[in-house]
């Protein structure tokens with residue numbers, strides 16, 4: 001019943017955003033370079049529940065690694081984060097993302113186009129969100145190394161559908177919680193303290 005209700009709410013959100021002119025349709029896989037992991041967006045209800053568990057928002061920054069067209073950024077914008085950032089490698093979703101952000105008109109949200117593995121400023125973020133942008137564990141491990149390099153403050157990772165959650169655990173991230181989602185895959189929260 002709860003799953004049915006969540007799906008219904010997700011559909012309503014989707015239609016609501018569509019009516020406002022947002023493009024949050026699934027990414028056409030043929031438009032993506034081979035190594036990128038395409039697929040749909042995070043949805044709203046499950047992610048909403050996960051984000052509502054984070055204790056502090058004011059003065060905090062969050063980044064969606066592989067943000068697609070920005071559906072998760074819309075969810076983040078419901079909380080008083082200081083900065084919200086999405087990085088997307090693929091040009092077509094990135095173009096849709098820019099249009100979506102223009103409609104939203106929230107000046108805390110910033111989008112950048114590029115490879116998340118080459119991004120150099122993760123140290124500025126308190127929360128890292130990812131929904132399997134990488135097609136294999138080796139690339140996720142490479143990403144974790146980038147995250148850890150030069151890190152000096154506490155870090156919280158929100159990993160939706162944690163296919164390779166073990167990659168975080170093996171690098172001393174503590175698994176804090178799993179939020180159930182409608183797909184049965186869960187959303188894991190990990191923390192790394194210094």
Ligand SMILES: C[S@@+](CC[C@H](N)C(=O)[O-])C[C@H]1O[C@@H](n2cnc3c(N)ncnc32)[C@H](O)[C@@H]1O
Pocket residue numbers: 027032035036037038039040041042043064065066067068069070071072087088089090093114115116117130131132133134
């Ligand atoms: C499963 S979608 C998730 C979209 C979004 N995070 C959401 O939850 O709505 C994964 C996205 O990661 C992007 N991606 C894959 N590899 C990437 C990389 N190395 N750097 C940045 N983005 C990447 C893909 O183009 C795709 O848009």
